[in-house]
Amino acid sequence: MWFKNLQLHRLPAHWSVTPQHMQQWLAPLAFNAASSIENERRGWVSPRGDDELVYTANRQTLIVYRAEKKLLPASVVTQFVKERAAEIEEQQGFKPGRKQLRELKEQVTDELLPRAFSIRRDTRVWIDPVNGWLAIDSSSATVCDDIIGLLVKSVTDLPLASVRTARSPVSAMTDWLLSGDGPAGFTLDRDTELRSTGEGNATVRYVGHALETEDMRRHIEAGKQCMRLAMTWDDRVSFVLTPSLTLKRVSALDVIKEAADPTAANDDERFESDFILMTGELARMLSALTEALGGEEDLRAAA
Numbered sequence: 489m490w491f492k493n494l495q496l497h498r499l500p501a502h503w504s505v506t507p508q509h510m511q512q513w514l515a516p517l518a519f520n521a522a523s524s525i526e527n528e529r530r531g532w533v534s535p536r537g538d539d540e541l542v543y544t545a546n547r548q549t550l551i552v553y554r555a556e557k558k559l560l561p562a563s564v565v566t567q568f569v570k571e572r573a574a575e576i577e578e579q580q581g582f583k584p585g586r587k588q589l590r591e592l593k594e595q596v597t598d599e600l601l602p603r604a605f606s607i608r609r610d611t612r613v614w615i616d617p618v619n620g621w622l623a624i625d626s627s628s629a630t631v632c633d634d635i636i637g638l639l640v641k642s643v644t645d646l647p648l649a650s651v652r653t654a655r656s657p658v659s660a661m662t663d664w665l666l667s668g669d670g671p672a673g674f675t676l677d678r679d680t681e682l683r684s685t686g687e688g689n690a691t692v693r694y695v696g697h698a699l700e701t702e703d704m705r706r707h708i709e710a711g712k713q714c715m716r717l718a719m720t721w722d723d724r725v726s727f728v729l730t731p732s733l734t735l736k737r738v739s740a741l742d743v744i745k746e747a748a749d750p751t752a753a754n755d756d757e758r759f760e761s762d763f764i765l766m767t768g769e770l771a772r773m774l775s776a777l778t779e780a781l782g783g784e785e786d787l788r789a790a791a
Contacts, residue, residue, distance in 0.1 A: 489762040491614065491625040494735040494770070495632045496729075498649040500618040505643075507544040510551070514541040519554045528557040533610065536759065545760045548767040549615040553635045558604040560597065568596045572583045611635060619771045622648065627736050651708075651733055654782030658731045661714035668701035670719060671759060671780035676745060677726060679718035682707045691715075721773045729777075744769060 518541060519531030533545040533554045543550040572592055577583050584592065612625040613635060624632050640646055660671075661680075670676045678697055682704075684690040692707055708714075718737070719727045724744050727735040747765060748758075778784055 489759065490738065490740050490766055491612065491623065491770070492736075492738055493625050494625045494738055494774075495626060495629075496626040496733055496735075496774070497622040497624075497636070498651050499615070499617065499620045499622055501649050503617040503620065503647065505617060507542045507549065510542045510549065510643070511540065514551065517642050518640060519556075522556050522558065522606065527560070528555065530555050532633065532638075532642070535612070535758075543763070546764045546767070547618050548763065549617070550763060551613045551615065552615060553611045553638065554608055555611075555631075555634065555655075556606055556608045558601055559607050560600055560604040564598065565593060565596055568600065568660065569593050575743070588744045597675070613639075614767060614770075616767060616771055619775070621771065621774060623770070627734070651778070652785045653778055654732065656731070657729055657733055657781065658713050658715065660715040660781050661669055661729060662708060665699065665704040665714050665717070666701075666708055668699075668704070673722050674780060675720045675778050677718035677720055677721075678713060679728065681714075681716040682712040683715045684710070684712050686711055696749075721776060725769060725773050733781075738770075740766070 514532040517531050519533045520529065522529040532541045533552050534540055535552045536552045541551060550654045568591065569592055573584050573589060576588070576592070607728070609631075611631055614621070614625070624635055626632055626635075636648065639648070664670050664676060665680065665682075668676075676699060678694065678699065680694045680699055682692045690712070692712065716728055716730055718726065718728045720741070723765060724741055726739065726741060727738045729735060744765065748762060
């Protein structure tokens, strides 16, 4: 259940949308399998494998985006095109031209698509209308752009915005490494990346290695900045923070796993319990993280 990544976007706090409205908005773009002549398809699927495209518990919402793509390697297409081109050359006495090769490639692709394997990938999206978060469980910017694009098509007047904090993650992470301490409620773990802003982009990575303050100071004084930092919040959730404020390798620690409801009688109850636990913890962690980064610019300006 736990999201492994958090690509974050902002919604207005207490955004009023009902599960019924969301279901109506998503339904026209529900996922249907690609036909034999289609290369890919995208759409919304049920988080629980039923007819409902929207799962809601404790005012938190979960939706799932599915992308299907036919696996047709370019090398296979090229091989068939070469064989066909050789046959045509023998028949007409000269090599096919560029236009003829382009048409031949399109023809071969159409013929091979029905025989290609399909790969499906599901990506979960958490919507928190109470605290104003929309988080996508993906580390790929391309996948997130596709999901946001489909959401904008699906949801009427989606009030989505970027997360902008008063301090940039790069500046804050660099200062935390320089001091050797994380912000209040956070500890620094044994994984970081520092990169030079000058010519050459010299990079130093620490993986599973103690982050000695003097080592960090030496790299920072040499002109490097922190581009990735592993952190733990309140001994409950660990993650890796990046310059774009994307959280990767998100993981619940033992204290949270032990808090899971042991009385859940079936899969549905366990799913609900885990979802409520995850969203509650992540909402509190995101609030603490944005505060550690100086708060959000728009919120501070409106205060």
